[in-house]
Amino acid sequence: MAALGELIADLxxxxxxxxxxxxxxETTNRFTHLKRQFLPHGVVFLIGIFAFAWLTLLYPQRLIGDAKITAPVQVEVTVPSESAATRSGLEKECVGTLTGAAVGGTLDEPVVVTRPKGQCPAHELDDTQHLVVVPLPSK
Structure with missing residues (x-):
């Protein structure tokens, strides 16, 4: 009986x-296959990266912020503080949210005409650097 137990343990x-x-x-075979595939696929990947970089240098596109405003765009103007209002040529009563239209400039630096709101009269704003101007979706 003991011999049978030893035989089972040995098996x-x-x-x-x-x-x-x-x-x-199996692990060795898979690793060898992976090593063989790494070089060609890595070379293709690097060629793709360099080609993409080269094409972006070759054909630079203008950024969307540089896009000129050619037609009026409805906007919402947020005046965050009295100091921002003063820097932009607005009265302190204009702090808050105003509506208007971007009529010129670029999307980064639009020329905005605001609508009157309460004690804040309509303005034409050339310097919108200290304001938050957000285009509204067209209907």
């Missing part, structure tokens, strides 16, 4: 060793 040990060897063999 289980050998089966484990065969299983470990098979896993090592």
């Amino acid at each position: 289980e040990r050998r089966i484990g060793a065969v299983s470990d060897a098979a896993e090592r063999f």
